[in-house]
Amino acid sequence: MTVNEQQHLYICSDSIGETADAVARATIRQFNTEQVKIKRYGHISQEKEIILMLQEAAAAGGFVAYTLVQPELRDTMKAEAHRLGVRAVDIMGPMLQAFMDTYGDSPKRKPGLLHEMDADYFRRVDAIEFAVKYDDGKDTRGMLQAEVVLIGVSRTSKTPLSIFLAHKGIKAANLPLIPEVKLPSELFKIPNNRIIGLTMDADHILQIRQERLKAVGLPLGSKYATSGRIQEELQYANSIMKQLGCTVINVTNKAIEETAGIIVETIQIRS
Numbered sequence: 001m002t003v004n005e006q007q008h009l010y011i012c013s014d015s016i017g018e019t020a021d022a023v024a025r026a027t028i029r030q031f032n033t034e035q036v037k038i039k040r041y042g043h044i045s046q047e048k049e050i051i052l053m054l055q056e057a058a059a060a061g062g063f064v065a066y067t068l069v070q071p072e073l074r075d076t077m078k079a080e081a082h083r084l085g086v087r088a089v090d091i092m093g094p095m096l097q098a099f100m101d102t103y104g105d106s107p108k109r110k111p112g113l114l115h116e117m118d119a120d121y122f123r124r125v126d127a128i129e130f131a132v133k134y135d136d137g138k139d140t141r142g143m144l145q146a147e148v149v150l151i152g153v154s155r156t157s158k159t160p161l162s163i164f165l166a167h168k169g170i171k172a173a174n175l176p177l178i179p180e181v182k183l184p185s186e187l188f189k190i191p192n193n194r195i196i197g198l199t200m201d202a203d204h205i206l207q208i209r210q211e212r213l214k215a216v217g218l219p220l221g222s223k224y225a226t227s228g229r230i231q232e233e234l235q236y237a238n239s240i241m242k243q244l245g246c247t248v249i250n251v252t253n254k255a256i257e258e259t260a261g262i263i264v265e266t267i268q269i270r271s
Contacts, residue, residue: 007033008062011040012053014073020065020091029255044068047076054080054088063087069096120169127166134173135159140184146173148267149190151241152198153177153233154224155208157251157259161198164260170267177237187244196263197241197248202230204252 011017017040041053068074081088134142143149150158158174165172209225223229247266251259
């Protein structure tokens with residue numbers, strides 16, 4: 001396969017396919033490639049749908065990742081993939097089998113249980129609405145209600161982390177630390193075990209801010225994206241975090257998922 005040849009990965013599920021899609025994307029990030037095209041087939045209910053999808057994968061020279069809980073659909077996937085010479089990766093099968101073998105229980109064989117509208121679902125929805133409402137210090141009163149408050153200078157991933165945590169059902173607010181802006185009184189009323197300081201290497205922030213200026217069409221000479229200004233902001237932020245006595249995480253080169261995992265562990269340990 002040539003370097004520029006596009007690679008094809010097919011997601012097949014009798015639900016929406018989010019689980020297999022997440023695993024596939026996490027896998028792709030481990031390789032130096034931008035040529036992978038992911039195509040998702042969700043709500044599969046008939047064997048002929050699987051056959052057509054596998055024929056497409058065979059023609060494209062791709063492979064399949066699937067989450068199917070109906071036995072007949074799983075059997076069709078295995079048989080047809082073998083017949084067509086298409087590699088098919090069963091994402092849920094080994095886990096289902098391990099649970100059955102270990103605990104002697106049988107699965108419900110019901111697609112889409114991950115997204116069933118239960119209490120956890122509504123908790124996540126509430127947390128997402130909360131993160132949007134109290135993003136970027138828009139309403140500092142929300143910090144008193146938040147399960148975690150993220151603080152840091154601009155471009156340290158506060159907003160994406162707030163949204164990611166919200167998808168886990170955690171209500172997160174965030175506040176940018178700017179030397180010229182007075183800190184809200186609410187910040188000093190929160191127990192420090194609910195505050196997480198985010199920091200990043202100065203050269204990394206500089207690169208991100210320069211790319212941001214390009215994206216919005218502003219000149220690169222803006223003070224916002226200069227080494228001196230970034231150092232000033234970081235020193236100020238570090239002094240505030242030290243004053244608050246909060247946990248500080250350096251997010252340089254960390255994936256959102258990795259940082260979120262550290263935050264979840266931290267607030268659980270210190271709660």
